Amino acid sequence: MSAYIDQHRERFGVEPICRTLGVSASAYYQRATGQRSARVVEDERLLEVIRVTHKHNYEAYGYRRMWKALFRAGEQAPRCRVQRLMATHGIQGAKRRGKPWRTTKADPAALRPPDLVERDFTAERPNALWVADFTHLRCWEGVLYFSFVIDVFSRMIVGWQLAANMRRTLVLDALRMALGLRAPGADVQLVHHSDAGSQYTSIDYTQTLDDHDVLASIGTVGDAYDNALAESFVDSYKTELIADRVWTCRAQVELATVEWVAWFNHDRLHEALGDIPPVEYEDHDHAAVIATVLVSTSTAAGDPTAAISGRWPAIALAPMEMTSYGQPPTGSQRLERPRGLPTGLGQPANGSGEPKRPRGLPTFPQAHYYEETGLKDLKANNRQPT
Numbered sequence: 001m002s003a004y005i006d007q008h009r010e011r012f013g014v015e016p017i018c019r020t021l022g023v024s025a026s027a028y029y030q031r032a033t034g035q036r037s038a039r040v041v042e043d044e045r046l047l048e049v050i051r052v053t054h055k056h057n058y059e060a061y062g063y064r065r066m067w068k069a070l071f072r073a074g075e076q077a078p079r080c081r082v083q084r085l086m087a088t089h090g091i092q093g094a095k096r097r098g099k100p101w102r103t104t105k106a107d108p109a110a111l112r113p114p115d116l117v118e119r120d121f122t123a124e125r126p127n128a129l130w131v132a133d134f135t136h137l138r139c140w141e142g143v144l145y146f147s148f149v150i151d152v153f154s155r156m157i158v159g160w161q162l163a164a165n166m167r168r169t170l171v172l173d174a175l176r177m178a179l180g181l182r183a184p185g186a187d188v189q190l191v192h193h194s195d196a197g198s199q200y201t202s203i204d205y206t207q208t209l210d211d212h213d214v215l216a217s218i219g220t221v222g223d224a225y226d227n228a229l230a231e232s233f234v235d236s237y238k239t240e241l242i243a244d245r246v247w248t249c250r251a252q253v254e255l256a257t258v259e260w261v262a263w264f265n266h267d268r269l270h271e272a273l274g275d276i277p278p279v280e281y282e283d284h285d286h287a288a289v290i291a292t293v294l295v296s297t298s299t300a301a302g303d304p305t306a307a308i309s310g311r312w313p314a315i316a317l318a319p320m321e322m323t324s325y326g327q328p329p330t331g332s333q334r335l336e337r338p339r340g341l342p343t344g345l346g347q348p349a350n351g352s353g354e355p356k357r358p359r360g361l362p363t364f365p366q367a368h369y370y371e372e373t374g375l376k377d378l379k380a381n382n383r384q385p386t
Contacts, residue, residue: 062093
């Protein structure tokens, strides 16, 4: 184009030629100087940031979530520019595809509890509704099964397990992790919803739910919509982590899943949560509950710990003396940090500069879970303050 303009500029002039060809005359003059425009330089810089962010997030983000992630990182880039650069350079989000694999095999002789959810996958508080399911994975070593439990309120993975079989111990381990890391509910507080697989209707599983006062709920047989949120999570897990990668052994899949679960809970942007991670969403909710309790107790006598524990049963508040709202507590009136509060990614669990909580562990860890797994050093980080 520039060569054609140079050839005929003496006869017709630069502006008439550019106007006829539909190109910018200023762009021609800029190109003639041999200097790159500021837009080209900024595009190259932003493209490199997009590539790094895309790789850091398991190459799962399309242009919309990429734009949100860049904005959270301080990049004030227009969404159309992010979309243009990703489309031009072939940067795509994870694509959903695959063939079904049947893992749900109902036991016709088992007694199933009723469907208490009825496809309404919403919750007004944490530990109100959990959904559970499991799926199969493939690697060179053989087949692997991934079981999980999700808190519907924040979409947080509160329990999970990998095994080379799909016996009832697979789903039991995931449930026990969830019950250990989150407080047990009551029959009117916590509902556990799953499909009609024989693992979820087994005596051991239903007895465990009953022992912890968790109300069981099971959808109809052969209807994926009755557990749609769990099915959607399975699709995201396989699309963002498993697909388009080579897995040689089960240990490799397990280590990658540990990292992916940590990313899912702490970093992944969820559209249903307003494009923030689950941990951050629960932090905001808990801060709102604390503020509401402080406002209510500033004008009327009452027990603030009871109101807070009603919404966050996993939190054991240390003894504290309340001050008037808006006044910072000092001395003996200092507010102790509640036990088990999410500290946020990259923050020490007890604020003392001690080692950070390992990525991949859901929030609200309990002491007996660490005793069972041998993580003695982490138990100290979550001890109730004195």
